[in-house]
Amino acid sequence: MTEVDTRELRYFIAVAEELHFGRAADRLGIAQPPLSRAIRRLEHRVGARLFDRTGRGVRLTAAGEVLLAEGRAALDAVSAAVRRARRAGRPRRSLTLVMKPGGDAGLLPAILAAYAARPGAAAVDLVFSQSERAAMLRDGRADVGLLHHPQNDLTGLDTEPLRTERRVAALAEGHPLAARATLSLADLAGEPMAQWPEAAERGNGPRVEEAGQMWQLVVLGRAVALVTESAAERPYRGVVYRPVTDAAPATLVLAWPAESRSRDVAEFTAAARAALAPALTGQT
Incomplete structure (x- = not known):
């Protein structure tokens, strides 16, 4: 099988994400006919149909779904390699x-x-x-x-583990739960838990992008947060910390x-x- 180049992958991913050849062509800054030809060449190279074409548009086949996931990862790996090589070549x-x-x-x-x-x-x-x-x-x-x-x-x-810490709940001083010495996850159920974009855990509270925003929301009673013990060592005015006995530790x-x-x-x-x-x- 002939090797697939990165340009073809970019073309394919654009069509796969737009599910429309015209919109994908506009996004790529090329005309639609060469894009269609490139996709047909790619399907020939792969040896499988990547899209089902209908009068209403296009949809990914099972082979297309696999190539979309793997193709994204491949392009990310190429970009990462170029960035690392560029940095390595600096004086x-x-x-x-x-x-x-x-x-x-x-x-x-x-x-x-x-x-x-x-x-x-x-x-x-x-x-x-x-x-x-x-x-x-x-x-x-x-x-x-x-x-x-x-x-x-x-x-x-x-990864190399460095330190494992228990986690504590950060609450506004006037929060009803602040009167307790310790808390459980059940106590926090339904509370507006601050959500970080990267976190694998998902709460039902406001999305936060930086720590100052999170602390302000906690002070105002708009959110609670689970933080590490070391974070609790840096006091924030209007915030109290209570151990959460059954929260998973953070390493x-x-x-x-x-x-x-x-x-x-x-x-x-x-x-x-x-x-x-x-x-x-x-x-x-």
């Missing part, structure tokens, strides 16, 4: 670490110091994101990141792309492991 060697503000449980200074002490350590550039950390690792915008398990989707990533992990062959990533991971070894050994 200044650097490692990009993505995290959310305050999301290191106080561990990052020791990790950075341990890595900097290694011969040939690259410069570490910090970038911050509340909602795209895993995506940035997958698409090559970042090399390593700090995420939480099982709260974040770690598909396609390798802070160092994450990187599973296919990474970067020596700098391997060295950074080893430095993190060495720096935190005493604390990790003492964890229960």
Whole structure:
């Protein structure tokens, strides 16, 4: 079978998402006839029909559904490879670490110091994101990141556990539940739980994009939030914290792309492991 090129995949994905050749052609900035010919060539290369064409439009076949999922992943992998190669070719060697503000449980200074002490350590550039950390690792915008398990989707990533913490509920001072010493998940059922875009958990409360927004909503009684114990160590005026006895703990992990062959990533991971070894050994 002849190999499929990335241009054909982009054309196919546009049609698959629009389910209309005319709209897909407009989106791609090309005429419809060459787009139709490209899709027919692609179907010939694949050896299967990708679309059912009807008078009302088009719909994906079973083969098309598979190619859409795999094709997206393939294009993402190509884009990630180009980004990583571009960074590797720069005169200044650097490692990009993505995290959310305050999301290191106080561990990052020791990790950075341990890595900097290694011969040939690259410069570490910090970038911050509340909602795209895993995506940035997958698409090559970042090399390593700090995420939480099982709260974040770690598909396609390798991880090194750093610290496991219990979680507490953040409530407005005047919230009825604030009078209790401890809470359960059943106590929080029906409460407007703040939702992060990246989180695998889904609440029924407002969607939040950054921490300041979440804290303000909690203070106003518009949301409650489950946060780690280390987050609760940073008081916020008008917010109280109560342990949630049956909430799944959160494990802070160092994450990187599973296919990474970067020596700098391997060295950074080893430095993190060495720096935190005493604390990790003492964890229960």
